[in-house]
Amino acid sequence: MSQSATLLLRLAGPMQSWGLQSRFGIRDTAREPTKSGVVGLLCAALGRSRDESVDDLAALRMGVRVDLEGVLAREYQTVGGGTWPGRTEYGVKRVGDKALDAVVSTRFFLAQAAFLVGLEGDAALLEQLVDALR
Template sequence: MPTLLLRLQGPMQSWGTRSRFDHRDTWPYPTKSGVVGLLAAALGRDREQDVSDLAALRMGVRVDYQTAQSVLTADLKGKGNVQSWRYYLADAAFLVGLEGERALLETLHGALRNPRFPLYLGRKSYVPSPPPYLPDGLVEAPLAEALEGYS
């Protein structure tokens, strides 16, 4: 099944899931509801319109992580690699993949190139830079393979 890849990158991002009133949380990576909203905006759908076709897409996110090599201990001897998880939503960049029917993905690919409404990375003041559209983003590969193989 084909996969549509998009780049979500910008100075600020916020992907809330449990926000209440004046407290706005964020996940360390894009949420499916946030990506569905971005796609609906690209298509020009109003808030009242059905998005079940978009919600039915299978989604994955490639998240980068850092390792530190040859960490020195107090006795100045090195240790092996240490994995370090660091979540920053300032200057974050994600590769999102959506797997589904080719016709819908082709429509979404075109909409991301020429979006009908402004696109945001979770909040109105968080605009993508560069745009989410990837010219080579529609690939004939399963979701996991597409995310792993894109460079």
């Protein structure tokens, strides 16, 4: 039987977003870190590709302490519009010289929030995470 351990992560910064039900032009945020968001950060730290399994990370138990609630902030973004010969939109090659429509997006963030996330699970896996996060 493997030994269990706990890893604590402090997540603090000027802007954070923990998407829940984001669709198309509206990107929401939860009021605290989501497990899928934390797993995504850990996958990035480990260098995992999107097609690799996350079952080991999803099996970790997670708890969140809110240290600083932060302020819900809204940001309005526009991307694209106009023509740029030889350029691409979102990495997809354009055909012709047709003008591109601007993409309009409303995004929500937590400003000046701070959290302590606790992950509990297999000690060997948590040690790998510590090494990857350094």
